[in-house]
Amino acid sequence: MNILFVCPVFPPEIVPSSVMLDQLTRHLGLTGHKVTMITCFPSLPGGKIFKGYRRRFWKITDTQTLRLIRCFSFTVGTKRKRVWRALSHISFGLVAALRLLFEKKPDVIVADMVPVISSPFIVFLAKLLGIPVVNYIQDLFPEAVASAGMIRRQGVAMRIALMIDALTCRAAGANIVISESFRRALLNSRGVPDNKIFVLHNWIDGSEIRPTSRLNLWRAQAGIPRDKFVAMFAGTLGIVSGAEVLVDVAQELKTSELHDVLILSVGEGVLKEPMIRRSESLGLDNILFLPFQPAAMLSEMQSTADVFLLTMDKSHVNSSVPSKLVTYLAMGRPIICATDENSAVAETVAQAKCGHVVPPGDAKAIASQILNLKKSNSERAFFGASGRSYFQEYYDMPAAMKRFELLLSQLSTMQQMPKTRGSTVESLLNAEKEDRKTSSTIES
Known part of the structure; x- marks a missing residue:
């Protein structure tokens, strides 16, 4: 296939x-497909073009597996x-x-872009040109914008944005979403046909991101004492992360006079400096x-954890799925x-049966669960093993690659998508298997 990605x-x-x-x-490139990527000149997370790059209208670079086209765009800036x-x-x-x-003309396009203000340009042009396009949805928009208080949920801007997004999703040949709740949102608020929605979870490479000893070289180099419960x-300390509650959690633990628990935040973002100032x-x-930390150190760094914390801003809990969740599952904690x-x-x-859920922003509840898990080695072991097993079944990279490739293959040849309620890529795989059985029966 000739596959074009836009992200x-x-x-x-x-x-x-x-x-x-x-x-x-x-x-995809290594398995024989021709792959092109249209993207921006790199600038995130800092907001400035990386050193070694000069922004042009577009620049084309060819590698062994990929044709890379970097296009002009405004940068978000440091503020x-x-x-x-x-x-x-x-x-x-x-x-x-x-x-x-x-x-x-490619056989299929994959658009992983911000809905409403970016992806419609590609989706509608592709439809005009007769090119099948996959609308790859990582966040619900405009719900996320409304949650941030930028537009009113019942306002005119919200209705217009939902209308644009609904038209975009319906125009796409397929929509990939990363959770069942996102699938329901497309069905209920956008009126997207069920056979155009596929659930494909985000993935990571489980052979590279895997649990090791909590007492490792990275921990020693970071100066974290062996007896600390971490x-x-x-992840990113952004506005939607709700990470500011970590300072309150540390204060709750300090009040309890437990001195062997350490709250460890690894990452960058707009909340980091205010959090540091407040903790000081x-x-x-x-x-x-x-x-x-460098990617090569990720497994050792995260293996230092005894328990992982995933916080979310109260207003964004239903409009996004933090990618750190997948990494946490992979680490068996x-x-x-x-x-x-x-x-x-x-x-x-x-x-996944991998932990506890507490109300967003509730520092006391978070601190309480940290202490409960600290006291129970058996519960920590059960949750960790269960999470790792769930990751291997649903989020590991090799299986996800096969599912994604099959979906693109089906779409590029414009075969009819499964019309069963609650479509997932698994249903697509099952349909493919049934087609093969039928073909074998006819041939015999």
Whole structure:
């Protein structure tokens, strides 16, 4: 197949979407497909173009497995103002659509872009050109924007944005969503046909990200004492993360006079500096902030954790699924999730039997569960093993690659998608198997 991807992020940026698409495009290229990626010049998470890159209207680089086209877009800037974020995505959508007109017609397009303000440019142009397109949805938009207070949920802007997103999703040949709750949102609020929605969880490479000893070289180099019980938050400290509650959790633990529990935050983001200042003003020595670590050290770094913390802002619990959840599952450690009990994250934790769910922003509840898990070696072992097993079944990279490739193959040849209620990529695989059985019967 000739497959064209469009996504605003790609390595050397290390955000989850870029890492996954790098893995996917490599896999497809190595298995004989012709793969093209249209993306931006790298600027995230800092908001400035990386050293060694000079922004042009577009630049083409050919590698063994990939044709890489970097296109002009505005950058979000170091202050990450909302207007520049919007302009960044709008400009990328426009320039990427223009570049598509210069490309040899692909068999299928995968658009992993911000809905409403970016992806429609590609989806509608592809439909006009007669190219099947997969709308790859990582976040619900405009719900996420409404949750951030940028638009009113019952306002005109919300209705217009939902209408645009509904038209985009219906125009796509297929929509990949990362959770069942997202699938329900497309069905109920966008009116997207069920046979156009496929659930494919985000993935990571389980052979690279795997649990090791908690007492390892990285821990020693980071200066974390052997006897500390480590509750770790690893990921972006962005507004939607709700991570500011970690300082309150540290204060709760300090009040309890337990000095062997350490809250460890590994990552960057707009909340980091305010969190550091507040923890210093409170005189807390049981919370430690470290920057993002090299990818080669990820397994050792996260293996240092005795328990993982996944926090979410109260207003965003139903509009996004933090990618850190997948990594946490892979590491075989219990997870404490501060989120709504009806959210996609809570559903996953319940299905995986990998930890506890507490209300978002509830520092006392988080601290209480940390202490409960600290006291129970057997419960930590059960949750950790159960989470790792669930990861291997649903989130490990090899299986996800095969599912994604099959979906693209089916779509590129315009075969009829399964019309069963609750479509998943598993249903597509089952349909493929049934087709093969039928063919074998006819031939015999």
